[in-house]
Structures are given as C-alpha cells and as structure tokens.
Amino acid sequence: MKEIRLHGRGGMGTVKAAEIIVTAKVLEGGYGNSIPFFGFERQGAPVSSFVRLDERPIRPKTQVYTPDCVIVLDGTLRKAVDVFEGLKDGGWLILNSEPGSRVEDLDLPRSVGTVVLVDATGLALRRLGKPITNTAMLGAFVKGTGWVELSDVASKVEEFWGRENADLLGEAFEAAQVIRLR
Amino acid sequence: MSTVAVMNGNYAAATAARLARPEVIAAYPITPQTPVVEYLTLFAAEGSLSSRMTEVESEHSAMSILSGASLAGARCYTATSSQGLALMYEPYFRASTLRLPIVMNIVNREMISPQSVWGGPQDSLTLRDAGWIQIYVEDNQEILDQTIQAFRIAEDPRVLLPINVCYDGFYLSHMTERVEVPEQAEIDAFLPPYEAKHQILDPRKPMAIDPLTSGYLVMEYRKKHMDSMAAALGVVEETDKAYAALTGRSWGGALDLYRMEDAEYAVVTLGSVTGACREMVDEKRAAGVRIGLVKVRCLRPFPKAAVAAALARVKGFGVIDRNVSFGWNTGIVYQEVRSALYESGRTLPSVPFVGGLGGEDITLGLVSKAFDEIVAAVDAGRTPQSAVWLWAPRKGVKA
C-alpha cells in the first residue's frame, strides 16, 4: 500500500487532486481512498488530504500518519506546517518550487529519498492566469512516483476542469525535475 | 451490470436515494450531511432525479414534510446529522409510531457541546429507543447498498417502519473510494413501488390518522410496533440475501462476523472503525493471537440472540464505542452487547472502550493498543467498571 499526504491551501483544489489520484488508480483496476483533513476550508488557509493506493481493497478509514509521499502544493506552507511529519524513510517529496531552485538550498530532512521539483505556480499562472497549482502538481507526482498512469490522470483532469488543465498536466509532467537523493 | 465509480460517502448515499426513486425528498443542510442535499438538487437539475424536492427551513420541517407525504402514500427520503437530528426529534419519534416507512441517512456527527462538527454516532445512538430501525455501515459501498436495501426493508408489510442508515461523518461522508453502482433497471426490479395499505390520507378513502386514543389501545399499537421490530430482524437478513443475489455483495444482515470461527477473543465494532479493526485482527492473528471481530450492523432491532451466539465460544471481548452513555459510564454499544449476553446466561470479562469522540481518529496504533488490552483483561478475568479511554495523549490535555 502507498500512502500520500497532500498539503495545500483552501481554494487550490487539494482535496480534488487527491480524489483524482484515487480515481486514476481505480480506473486501472486497483483500489484507493482519499480522506480530506476535516477542517473548515477557508480560502487561503492550510488544508491537507490523505490518499491510500493499493492493489486490494483498503480497509482502514483513518488519516495517514506515515506517508510514503508528500505533495506540497504551495512551497510557502513549509513555514506554517511540518510537511515532513511522519514521512517514511526514503519517501517522495513533490514540491511546488520557484524556478531554478536547488535541492541543496531546500533544507530537506534525511527521510526524503526522492524529490520532485516543479514551478507549479508559474506554469498555472501562464496557462490558466491563476495560481491554482493542483493540476501541475499532479503532473509532477505522476512523473516522480509512477504510481498511476499519466493518461488516466489526464482523462479525469480533463473531465473535471477541461482541456486547458489537461494540457497543463502534460506540461508539468515534462517540466518536473526528478532528483534521487540516494 | 454495474458501473465502477469513485465517490465519497455522501455521494454514495445520494446515488442510492436516486436509484430508489423516492417520490418526495425534503432535507435541510448541516455539516457533514450538506453535500447529500447538494448532490440531490444537482441530480434533479440534471434531470436524473424526478422526486418532488423541497428546500425546507429546518430539519423539523424536513421530517414533518416527509411525514405528511408518507401519510399520503409517497416513498420518502431525507438525510441529516447531529443537531439537525436533535431538532427533528419530535417528528422523528412520531414517524415511527405512525409507522411511516421513511428512509433517512444519518451522517453521524458529535453532539455539542463542546462545539464540534466532526464525526461520532452519539446523535443517532441517543435515539435508539425512538422506534426507528438503525443500521450502521463501515464503507461507501455499504452506504450505497444498505441505503437501497433500506427502502425495501422499511416498506415491507411485515415491517412498515422508518429506517436510518448511519455512517460516520467525514471518515465516510468525505472519504472517496471505489463504489460499484448497480443499474437503474436492477434496482427497479429490486424495489417495487411503495403502496401504503395500512393507512392513507386520500379523499377517496376517508380515514382519521391518529385519533385520540385510550391507554389500552396505545398498548396495542406499541406491542404491534415491537412485533414489527422483531420481524424486521428477519427482513434485514432476507433483504441482504436478495440484494446479494442481485449484486453479489452480502453485508451479513444484522451482524457481520470476521474470523470468529476459532476466536478466543473478540472485538465488537460499529461503523467506520470496523475497517481498521479488521486490519488489526489480521495483524494480531499473524502474531498468534486468536482474535475475531463482531460488527454490529443493526442496532435497532438489536440482534440479541445472534450477538450471544457470536460470542458463545470466546473467553472475553471488548467493545469500541465512539460515543458515551452518561451515567452508565461506558459507551452505548457496550451496554447492548452486555445485555444480550446476560440473556444467554454467560458472564464474560469485557472491556468497554470509548474513543474517537468529536472526530478524533481511532488510529491503527490505538486499535492495536485496544486489542492488547482486551487480551490482557480477558486473560486476567478483569472487567473494568467504567470506560477505558482510547486516545493518544496530547500535550496539555488532561487525560
């Protein structure tokens, strides 16, 4: 089983992104569930969502405490939230980062095994005219982990948000930089 | 033929309601049930739901509108949570004593105070004696399957009682997972249209509903109500079998047992915590502990004999309650299980856990701890006299 935690802000589509990952997995014949952290999702406030993926039915309906992967939809969240809490050793970090960011400057904990960097905000602004980063982050996630197929995610993204977002997904997939740290 | 979809619990409930073709729907939004109302209005706007729907000004009116509609012979559906259910109490009790087969999902949420919008079945469990059938489920597929079945159970001439299908707020209502959705034609065959024969408000057949009634007749009606509750237990099982024949999915009727065949210890569960407990049963069994699980699905009518039979060979058990019974100082399900055993003449060591209040997560770690505590208490022949609190201590919180 793979466990994922997404960190975003209200209005970024964090919960929906989590649902798309699950939907893609189910389309592929697998199982998954996603649970949003239960709070009041005010625009701009930190929110999180939990995802589990597996090849067999997933029984626990609990939050994720030791994720295999953390997706951070807004880099500035690192100031407010410990996004690495419980990250499994050798786990994945999918980070929305400024263009030209260097891993050495990111002050990552030792638990991170693979980091995926993408300027999701920049890509989203250019293509959508607004900093809604979930689609771009999904592209980076798929590229970094390969846990679900890009085409399945793309079809759902298009279904929910239209062609422009599906293109953004592909663009982010191409642009994302996967760095293995060990 | 069914369709595989991915949906949250509220969408599963709304989808089930749509498939059941209720003639009248009245609901008032409340967290965490709100999306059910939104989905239904969306279905109606899209044209996939033809129910008469009304946007009411309170839950009291929602249940009242359905009471009127049901008296006039309509199949009825609604959903609520917590304070909404509390506000409904007056027409809620009356819907059962008037024998109105209304189906209502309860998206379980903690009762205030303290102010909380998060999960916990305190709301519906507190109303266990109000004459409704109450069934509790553990995942989104079960929400959909059981909500469809609820209409058939409620409208069965042997039953004619309103029914709640209860699911945990947020943990299920807002959790997204894979759900198989049956075809409309399959459900149409499973659920013939409702015909109110026991009473009807219809000028072609004038009758009085609920005249002033002497005590001895109140006794008569109460006894009939109780008899129907008893009959409902069988109808729940039958309906589960009929639904399994249709979809291949059986949920076990009033009670669902997991790895109980040779169990020395048992954990009794209700609602969404069951999944984590199943996982932990497997884990403990792998470590050599012979523990099994009894999931209470039907809380009313309570399957007393089945519970006693399920626990007939264990040395002891524990109950994980996400609710409290003030003054009894344990959870409510624990009382029910203990009472059922008393009838069978057995006294077993047992542990009354209380955890997960106000949406607190009952983590796998906590479940593991609970299982260890069951084994330790049972082996020592110990029964704690009040609740064992299942929680992870936090800094600054008085434990």
Place this chain on the structure above:
Amino acid sequence: MSTLEKDYVCPVGEGIYAANTGDWRTQRPEIDQEKCSRCGTCLLYCPTNSVRRVEGRFVIDLGYCKGCAVCAAECPKQCIAMIREGRK
C-alpha cells in the same frame, strides 16, 4: 366486529364517532313559524349544524343540539324561544 377489534397496524379511525351532545341540552329552541321571516340566520349561525331548511321553512333537528341559544339570540325576528328541557 366492534370498532375496537379492528386490526390496524397504526392508529387509524374509520367510520364516524359522534358524542351524544343532544344529551347536554338544558334548554331547547322552538321556532315560531308564524313569525319566522325565513331569513335563515339561525341556520347560518348554529354552531352544531342543527338547523335544517325543509321546503323553505327552517326547523331544528334536536339530535345533537346543545341548546346554546345562539339561534334565539341572533334571530332578527326574535321568533325563537328557549324552553327548559324536562317541561312540555
């Protein structure tokens, strides 16, 4: 079968129950048909619906009349007398 033996699932009533309110009466109305102008005021205002119009005349059906005397009070011709029950 008596009404009480009816086997209803839930509290339902069929057929009409009528309290014997005619027994309540301590006085009864009598219309002086000579003085009556046939205006029907007594029928319009009788609380128990005890006034009948028969071939243009108004008569009192005493079956459920409670003897309230509203008809006598309202009659514009003052042609309705209230007679103590028990006297002929």
Place this chain on the structure above:
Amino acid sequence: MSALDLLAEREDMISPGISACVGCNVELTLRTVMKVLGPNSILAIPPGCMGGVGVVGWNKQSGAKVPVFFPLLDNTASMLAGIRLALDAKGRDAHVVAFAGDGATVDAGFQALSGVAERGDRIIYICYDNEGYMNTGYQRSSSTSKGSWTSTTPVSKEGQGGKRQHGKDFPMIMAMHDVPYVATASPAYIPDLVRKVEEAMKVKEGLAYIHVYNPCLTGWGIRAEESISVARLAVKTRFFPLYEARNRKFKITVPVPNPLPLEDYTSRIKKFSHLGPERIAELKDLAEERYRFLEAVSAGGGGRA
C-alpha cells in the same frame, strides 16, 4: 350560490357530535369552512380545541367525513406541504387544509407556516384565533390581547396584572410574506367567511391564509348565547377588522366607518373586567392605529368599496 343556499344544501363534513363547549363559535367556523371546501379535502387539526373535542376522532373511529389527522402542534403547515408534494407526485389534487388554533399558528407553528408561505406550497391554512391555549385551560399566547386575564397572566384581587404585551398582528405578518391570498374573518360574518374560503380555493399556486377571530366563551368569560354577538362587536369596534390581501393588494371587506365604543365589546368579556378606562384606552389606541394602517394600505385609500 348564496351562502345560505350553500350551507343549507351541502353535507356537513364533521361528525354531528363533537364535544366543543356549548355555543362554541369555532365549531361553527369549522363546520362552515368544511361545507364550503367539500369532500375532496384533507384536513389537519393540530393539538388544540378542535382536536381535543374529537374532530380527528376517538380510538378507532373518525370525527370527520374527510381524511383528517393530527399534525404536531408546530408542524401543521409543513405536514400539509408534504401531502401536497405527494399528491403532485401522484398526479392527484385535493384541498389540503389546516384548521389550527393560534397556539399552533402564531407561536409554535410559525416557523413551519412562514416556511410554507415563502416556498409557495399550495395549502389552505385557517387559523382560529381565540387568543390563547384554550384546550389546556387558557394560557396566554402571543396572540392574546394586552391586559387579558389568562391562567398564566393572572390578575390580583386589586385588579392588577393581566397580559403585559400586545398581541401580534398576525394576519398582517402573513400578508407581508407576499402570498397569493390572506384574509381575516369572523364567525359573526358567515357570508363573508364563505366567500373568503371560496377565494382561498381558487389559489392555484402558493399559500391561502385565513385568520378567523373566535372569542372563546369559556376562556374569556362570555355567555353562550352571546357567542356571535360578541364576535360581531370585535369587528364593529374596529378591534378586529375584516379584510383580504392578494399579495400586497389590501381590501377592507367589512368597512367600519363609524366604530362603536370599544367598551361595548370589552364590557361583555370577563377577561377584560379588571381593566380601567386607561388600559381600555390603550387597547383602543392600538386598534385605531392598526385600522388606520389598514386603510392606508388598502385600495382606494380605505377600501370603502
């Protein structure tokens, strides 16, 4: 058809023997209303006098010849809205009617009624306002007139006490919901009442609300034979004006250009017997205020048509 012809010829839809007090003008109102509405009706009688006297029936028998039921005290309007939805779903039609006291209407039932009015559910709602909870021995309601003795607003031997607040102007509150039809009525004006029920029956979308002012013989202390005459005085003193409103178009149906002194009315009622001239004047001032308001909003500047 004249009101007399109608009432003489139509079948009484209510049991001939209901245990209302001798002379009760609510019994008269109910029988009249139901004759006008006829057999294709579904009748709701919430807890209150008319429920208590057996209109919903007794044990396994009914008190009416139409389908009749007890709603709860506070959900009459919403239960009827549900019945309407069910009838709509089944493609049937009937008059869906409430006959409810002021407790079930202006107090506990107000939320449900206001909701129905706002949503436009098609029901006919008739309130018999006897200014309090009569079925349980006359406790005050928010419709009770200021100064009234009630069992919860007692009066001392010295004549002090009685209700401290004015009653709500409830029919006006309902009219302000912008519903298709609102009317006030009186058991002393039966032809007017008959016509208003007929108007209510014509409403095809939304609420028709009729507020009937029914002086209570037992609770207020009125002689049985004065049941109608006291009700008439309430109108003739402008204490309870008769009007109707279609959406916001008002019309006074029984204009009172030269009102009788209010004392003519209050002096016939025991619950006001402790009130001195000052407190009567206070009632009169409010009645005049309300009447002037009604004239101002009525068609033709007073509706003296």
